[in-house]
Amino acid sequence: MVDREAGRALLHGLGPVARGWRQAADGALAGLDVSGSAGWCLVHLDSVGAVPRQAELALLLEVSAPSLVRTLDQLQRAGWIERTVDPDDGRSNRVTLTPAGKTMAGQIQARLDALGDDLLAGLPAEAVEIGVELLQLLNLRLAEERVTRLSAQLGDG
């Protein structure tokens, strides 16, 4: 049985910590002319071997497709990615890093990793493992909850 108070602390604490992390990430990338979310997108693009379509990339980054559109617009304006129409499917864009974008991705990754190392320094690995599992479970249950909620909405409306 989970203590009511602890449960509240966990669920409420997520928001502020997530915001703090985003701000810290933005700060770590200051001077690179890239926001944290855009930077994270570059890093993922660099680490996946393949050339993903936008929808796949959105899944990977856990954001909605329209949110990704705006991020990619920024990255494209900056000359760090390119969108090319998939030859096999005229609806899809394939997203690739430009050489400049690849360089940038490396710098971003280095800075974010350094920040992450600082934040998590000295922690027992098990605690982090448990935290990750907790987040994964919550993600799963929230997804289920979302399904039931949206179904109910359909039933009502």
Next chain:
Amino acid sequence: MVDREAGRALLHGLGPVARGWRQAADGALAGLDVSGSAGWCLVHLDSVGAVPRQAELALLLEVSAPSLVRTLDQLQRAGWIERTVDPDDGRSNRVTLTPAGKTMAGQIQARLDALGDDLLAGLPAEAVEIGVELLQLLNLRLAEERVTRLSAQLGDG
């Protein structure tokens, strides 16, 4: 030593889970005409015995003062809180729940608690404890990081 991959999973996972939780909370409050953040504000107001000033309430809720202003505007329009100028300090507002607001706070708390119980059902209490401690530590380190970052900014700019 924390595994690099696990660290990334933890830090990156915070955002999506926090968003999911907020959406689920909004869903749970559907029909009450109150957003999750405003509802959370009401619940806190109900649970603190005292009559806080806005700045104190912002600290408690871990949001900035301007963010709280908007939330309070909504709650005040709905007739659930009142702002009264502190007799001892003409700059400060004291925030109080109206009777209607108190009723509303009770309903909100019940729904959020039910949602929280569902999400955390069956979890070992220790895992939640560890999660909470992890969040608290991150909060602390992020606050420190923020200080050093803003100081550096001053030095530069």
Next chain:
DNA sequence: TTTGATTAATTAGCTAACTAATCGAAATGG
């Protein structure tokens, strides 16, 4: 083969957070 449904990306508009700048009130130093 043409029509209808589905899918990918986009646009438009909303929300809730943030910072920076402003205004009035209080505190403080000369």
Next chain:
DNA sequence: CCATTTCGATTAGTTAGCTAATTAATCAAA
């Protein structure tokens, strides 16, 4: 005792997420 500084709340403007609706392309089926 006045001038300056500090402090609390607000306003204005930015950012990043979201949903809903649109457009274009593909797929399926009559």
